[in-house]
Amino acid sequence: MAKDKIVLAYSGGLDTSIILKWLKETYDAEIITFTADIGQADELDGLEEKALATGASKVYIDDLRAEFAEDFIYPMFQAGALYEGQYLLGTSIARPLIAKRMVEIARAEGAIAIAHGATGKGNDQVRFELNAAALAPEIQVIAPWRLEKFREDFPGRAEMIAYAESHGIPVTASAAKPYSTDRNLLHISYESGVLEDPDFDASAESNKDMFVLSVSPEDAPDQPEMLELQFEKGNCIALNGQSMTPLEVMEKLNELGGKHGIGRVDMVENRFVGMKSRGVYETPGGTILFTAHRKMESLTMDREVMSLRDSLITRYANLVYNGFWFAPERLALQALVTESQKNITGTVKVKLYKGNIIAAGLSSPVSLYNPDIATMEADPTNAYDQGDAAGFIQLNALRLKVNAGVQQAAAQAKQGV
Template structure:
């Protein structure tokens, strides 16, 4: 009788390397390792050979970078999503794509189970499993870190390293980098280890070696650099006049942002599972794109449409952060967002300088800004009669006067 198949989200790190072997032994199943190439670069080197040597019967390393940029990052940036005012959702937005591809592989391979190495304390377990629930509710999800037998066998990293040595599994875990990282096309995150102390200063010069995608603002060039981003219907389609795919846009902006020390964030955030956690992020290209997009909107987006969309930013960001990318409410919001972006078209000029993204001009063929109306000089269009403001203010003040009168009568 053929063995059951499990598709494992595999990064090649300590946790998933151990989990691959543990799943094979515990479930007596065939393990298909899957790694999504979403911009980890050199971290992917040697993964296929390592997975096969550890016991995988088959390995998928799929280049999903283009899909990640066009179908996940760009729609999210159209929504101007920002979690708790700081986080550009770099890890969060990658999880639904990984879940989607895992389901596709499971279907193609006839697998009945999917497994991941996310811990029981983190957000990723929720994101993976909500994605699978939305796309393939019949597929069982295995989360070893939530299984008591796994935790009994591996109460700490020392036991995991010993297991790896016993089974000849090469791992790179060491005390020299006492923090965990997660990298993709949009960002890289750092957490745990010394970062669990919120008083620890990751921006100190002595900690500069931790960063991967950017130089410190102090070491960025002393000369500012100008960049022009061209937008069409809410998406950036060109940089400095050169047409680029969404993937090409992200690659170019990451290069520019990293060079100028842009996009570093240090924050304590609220996890969906209930605890606060401290994370440090580098999002160089995303920070430039976010700023440029908002500036393009300022010129081309109707005020009330913008107010409506902005009122939903917190909800949209929450949905992405908490793992509800495939939920009907996120899809409904995306439809509204797409409608709001129809005229977000034109060119934004920015100045990049020592960690800062500074607006330096914006223009559009569908601009809603009319200098004849906005001018402080005589209005040649006569579209606005300043005297009309008297009645406008009187009507808006009416309820305030009535309310004030009631309060005065109480005294």
């Protein structure tokens, strides 16, 4: 009889390498591995051979970089999404794309389940499974880290490393370098191991080899570099006058941002499952794009539209972080965001210098900034009468005066007692 099939989200790292072999033995099933090429670069080298040698019956390695940039990164940046004021959601935004393709493969292959290597303490388990549930509620999900037998076999990474060594499975993790990484087109994240101590200084000179996408600001060039980004309806469509696809924009901005030490974040964040965790992130290109997009909005977005969109940033970021990309509320928010971006067209000039992104000019054919109205000199348009401000202030001050009067009366009555 044909064996059941399980589709495993496979990175070739420590966890999924062990899980591949463990799933095959435990479930007596065919394991089909799926790897999304979303910008891991040379991390994908030799992955197919490794998966087959470890026991996979079939291997999918799909180039999803263009889709990732156009359909996930760009819409999220239009929303101004920033988690807890620092994190540009590099790992979070990749998970719905991976889940989407996984369920497509599972259906095509007739698999009974999908599986992932996310731990029972992390956010990724939630993201994979909520996004999968929104797309394919009929497909079972296997999460080995939540299974007692798996945890008995592998209490921690040390046991997994030993297992890999004894079974001839090559992995990049080691007892000497135990932190884990996750790389894609938008960022690289680092966590666990020595980074679990929030007092550990990841920016120290002795740890500079940890970083991949960027140099430290101290080592960045001593000369600044000018960069011009052209936007159309909220999307960056050209750099320095050269038209580019979203994928090409992200690749070029990563190169420039990394060169100038831009986009490093070291933070303690709140995981959806309830605990705090420490993460170190490199997001060079994304940081430039995010900053430039916001500057373009400052010139071209209506004040009240911006206020409404900004009031939803935390909600939107939480939806992405917590795994609700395909939820109806995120889709509804995206419709509002798309509407808000219709006027976000023009050019942003910035200067890149030692970790900084410095404003160097804005222009737009649909700019809402009118120098004739904003000028401190005589207004040739007569659009604004300074005397009108008196009534404006009086009306806005009314409630403040009423409230102050009530407070003063209460204080006087208390003193009289």
